[in-house]
Amino acid sequence: MAAGVLAITRPQPGAWVAAALAALILGTLAAVAWQARGLSALGPWDWRAVWFTIWQATVSASLSAVLAIPVARALARRRFRGRMALVTLLGAPFILPVIVAVMGLISVFGRNGVLNEGLRGFGLPEVSIYGWQGVILAHVFFNLPLSVRLILQGWQAIPAERFRLAESLGFGPRDIARHLERPMLRSVLPGVWLAVFLVCLTSFAVALALGGGPRATTVELAIYQAFRFDFDLGRAAMLGLVQIALCVAAMVLARRIAIPAAFGAGLDAPHRLRGPGGWRRGADTLAIALATGFLLWPILAVTLRGLPRIPALPPEVWDAAARSVVMALISALLAVVLSLALALTLARHPARWIEAAGMLPLVASPLVLGTGLFILLRGTISPQALALPLTVAINAIMALPFGLRALIPAARELHSDYGRLADSLDLRGLGRLRLLVLPRLARPLGFAAGLAAALAMGDLGVITLFATDQPTLPLKMYQLMNSYRMADASACAVLLMAISFALFWLFDRGGRLA
The missing domain is CATH 1.10.3720.10 (MetI-like)
Known part of the structure; x- marks a missing residue:
């Protein structure tokens, strides 16, 4: 408390910046709340957009978290040439422009993409990337690397002494999963799920490019349509408040369901997690290969297609x-x-x-x-x-x-x-x-x-x-x-x-x- 008073009584540049920032954001949100006309401003299509936003964010976050588990486990217990480069590459989608990733996915899964050309060659029905399936696919593309990095940190945070004790007790892969990995996942997954859920909840460019239509409109896209095409500021403001309420509710929910792993502190001793052999080695290799291909294929496709056209x-x-x-x-x-x-x-x-x-x-x-x-x-x-x-x-x-x-x-x-x-x-x-x-x-x-x-x-x-x-x-x-x-x-x-x-x-x- 004294530190807070001190920060106020002594004029510091950061205090002025914080006050201006709080006034700007809270004032902006207050203007949105003042302009909102209440829930009566929202029609059936708006509520459908709210429902679709919650549904697609839930599915996208769940898929990203679940698919990230085998990839993170494989990276935690396998050592191979280029592993560190691959882990670093998993951070690239965070700064990759969303519209570029969307273009890459269209190059692979679009009507004239590589996948549909192959399906047509075999006489099979084509797939469409537009609609809810495209929105979820794009969100998993963006958030799978983030989920892998966060879950991998959870594996690396397990004290080395716990793994040494498990080895001395003769624990097999199932025992390690039961006593070490599952408690860690119960602690880490709610935060991972929340991070991805919030990203998907406020995603705009993905829904703009791949969604749309009455069945694949998110709240962000509904705000854009109400503002840009209908110029209905009251409706746009109310949708904005609904979106903020959804984010806050998700944060509260994640805090309630998170369970600490309670591994205790370790001695920070380096320890290489030994991966089991047999079919598990093959499964780990397959998980890493599929994740790498899923992330690199769209980027390589759009690069090969667009690079020769840049001078023109x-x-x-x-x-x-x-x-x-x-x-x-x-x-x-x-x-x-x-x-x-x-x-x-x-x-x-x-x-x-x-x-x-x-x-x-x-x-x-x-x-x-x-x-x-x-x-x-x-x-x-x-x-x-x-x-x-x-x-x-x-x-x-x-x-x-x-x-x-x-x-x-x-x-x-x-x-x-x-x-x-x-x-x-x-x-x-x-x-x-x-x-x-x-x-x-x-x-x-x-x-x-x-x-x-x-x-x-x-x-x-x-x-x-x-x-x-x-x-x-x-x-x-x-x-x-x-x-x-x-x-x-x-x-x-x-x-x-x-x-x-x-x-x-x-x-x-x-x-x-x-």
Whole structure:
């Protein structure tokens, strides 16, 4: 409590940032609540969208978690050449633009995709990627790697002493699964399921590209339709509140069903989990191979299809690419500045309300925030003038929690090691920032900037709310897909993917070399 009072009584940049951020997000949500007309504003199709959102998020989260278990187990107990590279690759879909992944899935599972061409060659019926099946397939594609990484951490968190004790007692694979692996999964899976459920609950680009129609409309897509086509702000606002309520309910549910594994602390001794032989070795190999193929096949398909078309892309695509790069750089700079101010303040004066303000962007989706900001600012500026600035601002705000998580531990360590020395030397302001903070925090700053730039580069959210003649590269790619110019859309996908990964690599690499 004293720390919180201290953070308020001494004016710190992070305190001002936290207060402004809380005012912006809570004010935006208040505007949404004020504009909402109650549940009576929602019609039968809206409730169908709510039901479909819950259903597809539940199915997607459950499939992602269940399918991730054998892959994580195989990675935990097998050692092979390229294993670390594969584990690292599992983090790539997090910064992969959603619309690029959708394009890759269409290249494989679409009407003219590799799968349907093969089915036609054998005289078998074709499959359709559009509708609920496409939405779930795309969500599993994105969230299977995340689930594998989180569950793999659970396996690695089991103390090595427990496995040594199991070996000394002669435990077989079934005994280890019963006494070690299943308790760990009961502890880890609720959090994994919740993370994926929230991602699927607030997913927009996937539903926009692969869903639609009365049977495959999510709440996010219903908000977009109510805002963009019907201009029914009351209905859009009410749908936004329903979505927030669903997210909060999911968090409460996951907390109640999580069961601690209670393994106790270990000695952090390195231990190689020995994988059983026989058919289990083959099953582990198959699980890793299928997961790798599922993740790489769509990306390779869209790359091979679009790479030769890049030089022939029309000038408006390159204009959209340049516009997206500039916006991504501004968003990354803004996100890093805000995250750094919050982290430095929290390192000196820990205050729960400041950290909570930094996590507030996770409460609402970009579409809900965009709707609220439009409600607050309408009448003062035209929607077209709002499109690009709001997109930049909201992308920075949505990336802020990830940057804050990366910076807080490093900022606290910096303050613990050098804070008193810097104070005794009266090193303050820009001098302290230039000589101490930036050199010592270069690595997490580079990672945070790269992540923010990559996420902003691939965002297809707020920009779709406003009619604009200045599209970003993801929006231009979506327009090409709607015009059935799939070759140009594939080339756009390759370009967008290359720029996103390049931005992340440049910032992250720059931070490591600083």
